[in-house]
Amino acid sequence: MKCGKERVAAAFVRPGFVGYMVAGDPNPVDSVEVAKSLIEGGCDVLELGVPFSDPVADGSVIQGADKRAIDAGITMDGVFEIVKAVRRFSDVPIVFLVYYNSVFHRGVERFYDEALEAGVDGVLIVDLPPEEAEPALKASRRTGIAQIFLVTQTTSDERLDVIVGMASGFIYLVSSLGVTGVRTGVSKGAFPLLDRVKARTGIPVAVGFGISSPEEAAEVVRHGADGVIVGSAIVARVEEHRGNLEGMREELRGYVRRMKCSIEAEAGKRGR
Amino acid sequence: MKEKTGYYGDFGGRFVPETLMAALYELDGEYRRLKDDPAFKAELNYYLTEFAGRETPLTFCRNMSEYCGCKVYLKREDLVHGGAHKLNNTLGQALLAKAMGKKRLIAETGAGQHGVAAAISGAVLNLPVEVFMGEEDCERQKLNVFRMELMGAKVHPVSSGTKTLKDATNEALREWSKTVDYTHYLIGSVVGPHPFPMIVRDFQSVIGEETRRQCLAKEGRLPDTLVACVGGGSNAIGMFYPMLKDDVRMVGVEAGGRALTPGDNGATLNTGSPGVLHGALSYLIQNEEGQVGETHSISAGLDYPGVGPEHSMLKEMNRVEYSYAMDDEVLEAFSYLSRTEGIIPALESSHAVSYVLKNKDTFDRDDIVVICLSGRGDKDVASVSKLFGGEQECR
Numbered sequence: 001m002k003c004g005k006e007r008v009a010a011a012f013v014r015p016g017f018v019g020y021m022v023a024g025d026p027n028p029v030d031s032v033e034v035a036k037s038l039i040e041g042g043c044d045v046l047e048l049g050v051p052f053s054d055p056v057a058d059g060s061v062i063q064g065a066d067k068r069a070i071d072a073g074i075t076m077d078g079v080f081e082i083v084k085a086v087r088r089f090s091d092v093p094i095v096f097l098v099y100y101n102s103v104f105h106r107g108v109e110r111f112y113d114e115a116l117e118a119g120v121d122g123v124l125i126v127d128l129p130p131e132e133a134e135p136a137l138k139a140s141r142r143t144g145i146a147q148i149f150l151v152t153q154t155t156s157d158e159r160l161d162v163i164v165g166m167a168s169g170f171i172y173l174v175s176s177l178g179v180t181g182v183r184t185g186v187s188k189g190a191f192p193l194l195d196r197v198k199a200r201t202g203i204p205v206a207v208g209f210g211i212s213s214p215e216e217a218a219e220v221v222r223h224g225a226d227g228v229i230v231g232s233a234i235v236a237r238v239e240e241h242r243g244n245l246e247g248m249r250e251e252l253r254g255y256v257r258r259m260k261c262s263i264e265a266e267a268g269k270r271g272r
Numbered sequence: 273m274k275e276k277t278g279y280y281g282d283f284g285g286r287f288v289p290e291t292l293m294a295a296l297y298e299l300d301g302e303y304r305r306l307k308d309d310p311a312f313k314a315e316l317n318y319y320l321t322e323f324a325g326r327e328t329p330l331t332f333c334r335n336m337s338e339y340c341g342c343k344v345y346l347k348r349e350d351l352v353h354g355g356a357h358k359l360n361n362t363l364g365q366a367l368l369a370k371a372m373g374k375k376r377l378i379a380e381t382g383a384g385q386h387g388v389a390a391a392i393s394g395a396v397l398n399l400p401v402e403v404f405m406g407e408e409d410c411e412r413q414k415l416n417v418f419r420m421e422l423m424g425a426k427v428h429p430v431s432s433g434t435k436t437l438k439d440a441t442n443e444a445l446r447e448w449s450k451t452v453d454y455t456h457y458l459i460g461s462v463v464g465p466h467p468f469p470m471i472v473r474d475f476q477s478v479i480g481e482e483t484r485r486q487c488l489a490k491e492g493r494l495p496d497t498l499v500a501c502v503g504g505g506s507n508a509i510g511m512f513y514p515m516l517k518d519d520v521r522m523v524g525v526e527a528g529g530r531a532l533t534p535g536d537n538g539a540t541l542n543t544g545s546p547g548v549l550h551g552a553l554s555y556l557i558q559n560e561e562g563q564v565g566e567t568h569s570i571s572a573g574l575d576y577p578g579v580g581p582e583h584s585m586l587k588e589m590n591r592v593e594y595s596y597a598m599d600d601e602v603l604e605a606f607s608y609l610s611r612t613e614g615i616i617p618a619l620e621s622s623h624a625v626s627y628v629l630k631n632k633d634t635f636d637r638d639d640i641v642v643i644c645l646s647g648r649g650d651k652d653v654a655s656v657s658k659l660f661g662g663e664q665e666c667r
Contacts, residue, residue: 052563053433053563053564054433054439054442054549054550054564055442056288056289056442056445056446056449056550057289057291057446057449059446060432063432070563075561076561076562099548100287100548101547101548101549101556101558101562101564102561104546104547104548104553104562105547105558105561105562106562126289127287127288127289127548127551128287129286129287129288129289129290129293131277131285131286131293132285132286132287149290150289150290150291151290152289152290152291153291154291154292154293154294154295154452155290155293155294156294159290159293159294163290174289174290174291177291177449177450177451177452177453178291178446178449178450179446179449179450
């Protein structure tokens with residue numbers, strides 16, 4: 001059987017859609033339904049945000065979701081339970097987006113062991129640059145879990161070389177400066193960065209931060225991205241429809257389908 | 273990139289999203305280039321002397337010394353322009369930002385003292401300043417908000433999370449990652465990712481360097497004990513650092529708050545455990561899930577769940593003792609110093625005063641005890657008078 005990092009990378013054989021949601025939002029039970037809807041809509045990789053009290057890389061939408069999940073009683077055990085629940089009906093690759101204190105507090109080795117056992121394929125630690133990554137890298141190599149890193153417009157060529165040397169699964173290209181959140185238009189600086197990364201590695205590159213519309217997704221794929229990551233636009237839909245689970249499921253499925261459709265149409269033009 | 277730079281023992285590091293890493297390297301490089309540059313040092317010294325009012329006195333407290341049975345001195349950082357030690361750091365960092373060609377300063381603030389110092393520095397050095405301040409703190413320290421605005425700073429109330437210093441810092445970090453190309457984040461304490469704890473410590477070390485010199489001149493020897501309050505820990509490290517290699521006992525006093533139970537204090541080194549917040553690995557007040565815990569202190573400046581990484585190292589080395597003072601003891605010390613020495617201390621600094629009062633029997637007659645009076649208490653007078661509620665008899 002393939003290990004986590006191979007499963008994640010395989011999801012981008014054709015340009016793929018990475019759907020982000022906060023584990024435990026709007027509550028631990030309905031959260032599994034959110035995941036199910038994203039997967040039914042055609043999500044190629046499910047990205048689960050692990051709620052943290054101080055998410056400094058996130059804008060107000062995801063901050064709100066972290067708070068809802070924590071207030072609804074989500075725990076790290078609960079997050080692993082959500083992964084296991086998803087694994088009962090789907091084998092879609094699952095990656096965590098987590099702040100380092102959640103990993104450090106649990107114990108790095110134990111965190112990766114439990115992630116592997118629950119069925120997690122990749123881990124992205126938002127506030128862990130390569131300089132601090134040694135303990136996590138060691139655990140990821142041992143478990144076969146993909147270690148995903150961020151690259152940004154402020155990342156020099158020298159740093160890119162180091163990061164692509166450490167990364168597995170895919171590389172998360174942060175399209176703009178700042179924090180997560182819906183913006184209008186993809187930052188133009190994202191595409192030269194995409195070229196710089198693609199010139200260095202065969203690891204798939206997925207683009208995120210501020211992407212929400214099918215047009216933006218198509219634009220990103222047109223410029224050569226292997227994947228499109230959407231977070232805040234999904235989380236905002238969860239927030240809007242909480243209390244109406246059927247409506248939420250329908251909305252999420254429809255949204256992911258529209259995004260996928262646009263990505264696939266663009267990929268078709270690209271001749272892949 | 274393999275070397276373990278930016279660590280104090282096992283603590284410190286750079287736990288920030290990739291977007292900020294380039295700025296941390298730039299800051300580190302520019303700071304190392306400038307810190308020994310004669311022109312930079314001369315300019316900083318000019319502002320510290322002619323503008324901030326350094327050096328500050330080391331005041332002998334006759335009445336408190338008699339009461340405590342030892343020689344008590346106060347290092348008078350309350351007399352620095354702006355009313356606290358914070359200006360030592362903000363002037364240094366603002367000059368650094370200018371040298372780096374940054375066009376704008378942002379800062380977080382709790383009690384408002386760092387925000388005020390940042391506003392002062394921005395005004396005098398012609399840099400626009402924007403300050404992030406928790407909504408609750410804006411309410412607690414309205415006058416400081418007005419002072420910042422008077423000096424041209426823009427104050428952004430922060431409504432997320434606890435609405436205090438922790439979330440103001442989160443918001444400042446978010447804003448920095450949006451505008452990192454032209455903005456310098458003027459962090460207010462020895463916290464945050466490397467190189468901030470080092471830079472802030474170096475700029476605050478003027479406190480300990482002066483104290484060392486002044487004590488030698490007055491007493492012919494170094495102090496026996498140094499006492500300073502610890503929130504993030506910038507006044508304490510500034511006082512301690514220049515004497516770490518000397519045979520001097522050092523005590524950091526944290527906010528014991530209402531009780532040492534979770535959510536009731538800001539005594540990070542006494543009640544916390546190692547964790548990562550605001551870019552550094554250090555002691556942290558957190559729950560069993562690793563979520564950052566609620567804090568409480570009578571003083572907004574110590575109402576913070578983290579602490580500078582170098583303090584975590586000094587604790588583990590047993591080089592510095594970290595004690596705490598409870599809210600009611602702090603109020604007592606606030607009144608005591610006002611009444612007996614004619615000096616109204618900030619509630620933060622009152623923690624250090626309280627430690628000496630409480631432990632007076634442990635000092636010998638000849639012992640020289642220096643308290644870092646990190647700020648003046650004018651900002652706290654309104655809230656303290658509310659707490660006393662007129663119950664206090666007129667004296």
